[in-house]
Amino acid sequence: MDKVDVLIIGGGISGLASAWWLARSGLSVEVWETKKRPGGKIMSTLQDGYLTERAAAMVLNFRPEVVELVRETGLESAKTARLPTAEARRYLLHQGRLKALPMRMGAMVASPLWSLRGKLRLLAEPFIFSSGRADESVSEFITRRLGHEILEKAMEPFIAGTLAGDANQASAAAVLPRLVALEQRYGSIGAGVLINRILRRRTACTTETFSFRGGMSTLVETLSKTSGINLRTGHTAEELVREQDGWLATASAPHGQRTVSACHVIVATPAPAAAALVASLDNELAELLRGIGYAGVTIVHAGIARGAVGHPLDGTGFLAPKGESAALTGNLWMSTLFPDRAPPGKVLLTSYLGGARAPQVADWDDERLMDETLRTLRPLVDLKADPEMVRIDRHQEALPAYHGAYQARMHAITARLQHIPGLHLEANYRGGVSVRDRLACGHVVANHILGARQWPSVERKRREETANSGGKAVYPMDSMDPATE
Ligand SMILES: Cc1cc2nc3c(=O)[nH]c(=O)nc-3n(C[C@H](O)[C@H](O)[C@H](O)COP(=O)(O)OP(=O)(O)OC[C@H]3O[C@@H](n4cnc5c(N)ncnc54)[C@H](O)[C@@H]3O)c2cc1C
Structure with missing residues (x-):
């Protein structure tokens, strides 16, 4: 029987990153x-000259570990940065039209997107008390701090468009950790942002948005071919x-x-598969994993x-609030974001439908999906012809x-794991869904x-x-933070 230091179950980006x-x-x-290929949800496909992404299309990074991984894998030269045109604007669907979303506090207050009442409510933010509750939903947290209009027009579409979630049910502490931390530390989001700016407190690396030549599959292929994996x-x-003092694991091969x-064993599968694997070890842990729900998305x-x-x-591209669009949550202008996503003289528009907002979309056939997508897009981007590639x-x-x-569920999972030394759970239901977090x-x-x-x-x-x-090497792990899980 073969012996390894660490077995990782699941070859998505979570498993491959841990392996690397x-x-x-x-x-x-x-x-x-x-599956027959690594990468899990992530898969880039070249079709008729268009480069499409089945899941993650880009990395929005501000973490030094990610910079280190990209540099050491030699991927720096394969990186494609977001094109300057795409940095200019993010749009929001508002009253049936696309409106540029204000990205700074000053512009936000001046924006015609909000009513005078909404703006006054926004300005009251520094004077709002903390609720003292750890289990507030995004809707509760944002309505309390910034008012209902910001929730409806900005935060609900953000949660639906980027996480396929429902702001009424999503945990504010889990999906908006930085905003919740600002309230906890400074008593106000606005004051916190201002103080951090004055003190020039920044993350250890600058924020950048990038993908790779050949798409996100380039990252997957590079990690899976690393020597030692x-x-x-x-x-x-x-x-x-x-x-x-370890584990015996069996797979059907x-x-x-x-x-x-x-x-050690790292289970890097989605929660339902992890629950099935740990059920014989700890039924309570399996129950906690079974309780994690998933939303479907169609692209x-x-x-x-x-x-x-x-x-x-x-x-x-744009995000669509639920009051404006029943099924389509957002649309990314891929050919504006990155070079070589579409042949010369063409554009690639990627629409996201369904999520917690519209679970029924999962049952729609291709024709209905196309009808809905084009019906929504046509007036917004002034579409004059049907797509040549779908x-x-x-x-x-x-x-x-x-x-x-x-x-609370995550803390309970961590507590159960303390009793099972050598077993680790590492996937996108723990610590964030983004590739950066993975x-x-x-x-x-x-x-x-x-x-x-x-x-x-x-x-x-x-x-x-x-x-x-020549005796001068600094071992990589010497420079890492102490372990915390
Ligand atoms: C539509 C969409 C758009 C997204 N866009 C972005 C984006 O632009 N930027 C961003 O940062 N993130 C984005 N994400 C999020 C990101 O892509 C995912 O969170 C991430 O890829 C999940 O990786 P994972 O390894 O945790 O899970 P998965 O990719 O699901 O991998 C788990 C793997 O485990 C395998 N597995 C399951 N059971 C077993 C078993 N018993 N034995 C062996 N293997 C098993 C599965 O086959 C799978 O390959 C997007 C996600 C989606 C769905």
Whole structure:
């Protein structure tokens, strides 16, 4: 039977990122992925010259770990930065038309998007008391601090468009952690932003939005080919058995069963699959995982001749509040965002439908999806002809809904894991859905495992690297933060 330091179940970006941080430090890592290809939800497809994304289309980064990973994987040269035209604007659907969304406090107060009453309510924000509640929904938190208009016109479409969630159910602490932290620390969001600006408090790296040449699959392919990572596709984990100082795991594999012995196991699958795997170890943990709901999302990619679109497409795209659009939550102008997403003289518009707002969309056929998408887009971007390329991607369980008392559920999961040493849960229902958060959380779990005991292979790599650099090497993990999970 093969022995590995760490077995990772699930070859999506969460599993691959954890694998990369561990392998970089010298641990032996095996990744089991049930499908024939790695990447999970992430998949870039070139169709008729248009580069489409099935899930993540870009990384919005402000974390130094992500910068480090991109640099060390050699992906820096494959990065494509957001084009300057797309930086200019984000649009919001308002009274049947696209209106530029104000991005700064001053512009926000002056914007015609809000009524005079809404603006006065916004200005009252610094004088609003904290509710003292840890379990407020996004709707409760935003209405209390900024008023109902900001919720309805800005925050509801943001939660629906970026997280497929429902602002009435989404946990404010889970999905708006930075705004909630500003209230907790300074008593006000506006005051907090101002104080941070005056003190020039910034994150350790600048914010940037990027993708890669060849799309997000480039990141997946690079991580899965890293030396030290043994990726086995077509392997479905079926059983986890605890041993005296490690784990025995069994998968159904293309040529029968595969069983490996591992010191640590990271389960990097969506919550329902994780629940099935841990049920025999801890039923309470399995129940907590089963309680995490998911929302479906359908994506309609439309490739159109530039001349057939009257709108200048001078921004990232638009978000649609539920009062304005029943099924379509947002539309990204991919060819404005990044180069080479559409052939010359063409544009690529990507629409997102469904989510918690309109679960019925999952049952629509292609014709109905196209009708709804074009009916919504036609007047907004002045569409004069039908698309020449259409691609539809469907996710039944696209994103975990960070709904209800989510933080309490996460704390309970962490508490259960304390009793199962060597088992880790690392996927997008824990710590954020974005690729940025996935890469950063992979760093945290790797640190945790590396700090758990002495690893001879890590020591060996450290000695080799020190010798190769004439004794001057700084071992990568020396510079990392203490482990916290
Ligand atoms: C439509 C959409 C748009 C998005 N846009 C963005 C964006 O622009 N920017 C951004 O940062 N994020 C975006 N995201 C979020 C991001 O893409 C996802 O959160 C992330 O890709 C999820 O990665 P994951 O590894 O946690 O899960 P997954 O991708 O679901 O991977 C889990 C893997 O586990 C495997 N698996 C399951 N069970 C088993 C088993 N028993 N044995 C072995 N393998 C198993 C699955 O096959 C899968 O490959 C978007 C998501 C969606 C759906």
